[in-house]
Amino acid sequence: MTEAYIYDAVRTPRGKGRKDGALHEVTAARLSAVALNALKERNNLEGHAVEDVIWGNVTQVAEQGACLARTAVLASDLDESIPGLSINRFCASGLEAVNVAANQVRGGAGNGYIAGGVECMSRVPMGSDGGAIAVDPSIAIDNYFVPQGISADIIATKYGFTRDMADAMAVESQRRAKAAWDAGHFSRSIVPVYDVNGLPILTHDEYMRPETDMQSLGALNPSFKQMGEVMPGFDKIAILKYPELERVNHIHHAGNSSGIVDGASAVLIGNKELGEQLGLKPRARIRATAKIGTDPTIMLTGPVPVTEKIMRDSGMQVSDIDLFEVNEAFASVVMRFEQAFNVDHDKVNVNGGSIAMGHPLGATGAMIIGALLDELERSDKELGLATLCIGSGMGAATIIERV
């Protein structure tokens, strides 16, 4: 089978996903173009250099609607002969873009692809695309629909994670992210965002709070207690699905959950020929990809079964993996992953994660692939696994190997 290689990976800095966030003024198409143009310039992507741009994006309405992928290509300096494919697998959309591109290459459908994604959460609010799963009674009731925050708290309750454990993980994520920025660990991938005149808009991750400590987190109120216990009372749905639980412990809050941010990321993927054509050296091989569906109520445990599946499919062991990126959607998601596989936190999210830097939904998957690749190279390790939990109960994973 043809191998799929990663030739390059870039990302924008992440802006606070609010009206006062630095990237709030930048449109989704322009932010996408920042990442696409960087890949083009760094890798001489002239003409029909790649087969497609596979672009992850979750809230596909308003300016992110109408096949944003194609709009992004047209807004960028890429040639108009390159089409665009918008895809949505919620929080893993960016990783799924990488996996789809890799499997296209492996299957022989052309030499190269750009995979990545974008989310302008300050401009197109999360959830503004509606969705039947929450409101169609036949679906919501049959599937015991609860929002993700409740699911994260169910994980904590069911698997015994306390508020202190979650807060400690959050403090560590902030510490690691600051240390990584200070040491320049992200410098190879970061592409600053400039305005039309070349003036800088954002050059660094804006969401981080390195001063965070247990005490400051202790002052935060749980985010999902009200909707769980009072209106509309999602905890009762959780207990219908998990009747062995007496109650749901609401441990998650703004400080130990992923941040709402704006950002984009892009990865250049291709076979050997692509490298030869462009004069590039492959940085890593995509060893394996996997996706799976899980119980939609607890929803966010997907990284566990999808990791089991990717190991089974590839004949590998968790112990083979040198470094892990497990998206910090909520602290309990990462804790559950480490608990299930008995993986030391020293190997997981070593440069911090979404709790510290934020989680631009459609872009995050490709961002953590880039972060994993950079860190494997920096620390001279071989194998890395990236995985994310996914809305409505799914999981996705990718194993990369340096070459």
Place this chain on the structure above:
Amino acid sequence: MTDFTLNKDAEGIATITWDTEGKSMNVMSIQGFSDLSDMVDDALADDAVKGIIITSGKEGSFAGGMDLNVIAKMKDDAGDDPAKGLFDGVMNMHAVLRKIERAGMDPKTNKGGKPIACVMPGTALGIGFEIPLSCHRTFVANNPKAKIGLPEIMVGIFPGAGGTTRLVRKLGAMAAAPFLLQGKLSDPAKAKQAGLIDEVSDDPMADARAWVLSEPNIVKPWDEKGYKMPGGAPYHPAGFMTFLGASVMVHSETQGAFPAAKALLSAVYEGALVPFDTALKIETRWFVHTLLNPSSSAMIRSLFINKEALEKGAVRPADVPDQKVRKIGVLGAGMMGAGIALVSAQAGMEVVLIDRDQAAADKGKAYTATYMDKGIARKKATPEKKEEMLARITATPDLDALKGCDLIIEAVFEDPAVKAEMTKKVEAVIPEDCIFASNTSTLPITDLAKASARPEQFIGIHFFSPVEKMLLVEIIKGEKTGDRAVAKALDYVRQIRKTPIVVNDARFFYCNRCIIPYINEGLRMITEGVSPSLIDNAARQLGFPVGPLQLNDETSIDLGAKIARATKAAMGDDYPDSPGDDLIFWMEAEGRLGRKANAGFYEYDDKGKRTGFWPGLGEKYPLAEDQPDLIEVQERLMFSQVLEAVRALEEGVVMDIREADVGAILAWGFAPWSGGPLSWLDMIGTPYAAERTAALAAKYGTRFETPALLKEMGDKGQSFYTRFAPEAEKAA
């Protein structure tokens, strides 16, 4: 023969009057619908008619609803393809109501058409309110006793003749929810306030006539261009939150056990996204889906048809003349006695409430005063009504006051000796023909009757607590109890407006016989290390109001312990092994006596609210590493009760299967969606039930052994409602 008449007058008003023969309130039949349709056609086609008034010939009411017997039969009559038969039938009803609503208007311009008013002398329920909803304006008599609404959900269906679609479009999903999902009924003033009806009037007919002749605008909002649903459709931001919340509320409040509420909500959601006529079609699809669910026929059968039959004396000895109670003596003014005095006074009887001293008797009477005070505070009663009630109750320690009573209900301490003494003393005072009843919950009536000089006049009338709230009364025939005593008890229960069942005397009679094994199964699981949350939640998900552990807290741990000890003493070596007893005795010794002690299986806060399971329980009985599946816990809880119901039938304790089902739902809230324990067995099928109980017996013990009757029925593939059909019994 028709229930409808059409009258056209000189002013150009056609009045269609609904008057179902032989009924105090109008009920709709298939023929009735067809007649109404023809008359509307006639009036719309007649150029001399300017407008139409639809009204009722009954004083104080418009209509009570659909004849539920008709709905129950609709399925059977639908032929080989019941879904299609029902769908076509319901769509025909929509066509008639839509014809009223459109009234001959041009479909494109909304021009033309004749105004149609509905004049309602009072109560309008179910289809009796869905017809007015399709009219252009509703005029209701100023009749505070009238009830208006859509109670269909209470019998396991939902408003399926456009009521769901019209009310949501009229009020919005949020505002319509209590009327559709809870079947909330309103008096005319409240109905107007809520927007259910248009006018409350002292002379609704005159007002309606004036309105009809005023050339009013008759186009319904949802037939106007640009109609927007109040509160927002599902993908409008506000509507999104409403619909998100609605699924959560319906799911958590029904615990997923009542299919009708979910189907209703689906009809509302899907209907909100399409034009009105398509929404009616969607409503029909879900309505038919609900009718095809065995739960709806079982609920209609038990909660409506059979409950009413029992209340009307289906099992009353026919040749005994009316035994209406005039003066009742209640012995013992404790909680049960006080409650019995209250409900008897409410029914207009003269009550003598006896206890050993004046203070104790007065305390029992004060219960009625407190109850009425609460009613006054909630504007459900008046001070005059309270005085009237209190005047009916004589509280005294003097047995002589019982002279002239025609019924005695004894509710003294559960001790055979105390009861025997009271029986003798009282029989010395009361008239010879007075019926003597015991409210015992555990002692055999035949044994208690031995203290009576007139055992044929001795009977059990078993109330549930709290008396004023619980809907069922269990009447127990002792060996020598005569027909007049049974008729007396039934007539009394009818007077106090409760539902009776009549059973033969046996340990724990019928209801407690089933409840006790249910509680014991829950206790046993605790001792096996099953999660207490799983046990109570499993029961709630079956549709029980409370799980066995919570039930134990409510009824009190020491009562459970007392019953266990007494039963053990009475049964000797026959007493079955019961690890739950050890648990209950331990709880009693720990002082965890239940809610009354603010400490039981659950912990309680100062206000008596449950805060969670008592951690001491988990220390004594640690959780097992492997927890059973929800389904297995549910099967154990279900069969522990249901098999007792089968055995009660097998042993002749229960004589009529309707009583087994209706009694179970009303007495202890047995999964109402199932229609009762025997209906549930019919639903899952006796062959499957026999197979499952055999498997449970192999795994958990002989208490789950398939009763011979069930095994035989399973082998033959019989159902209870075929083999024990009450009609067939009468014919035999």
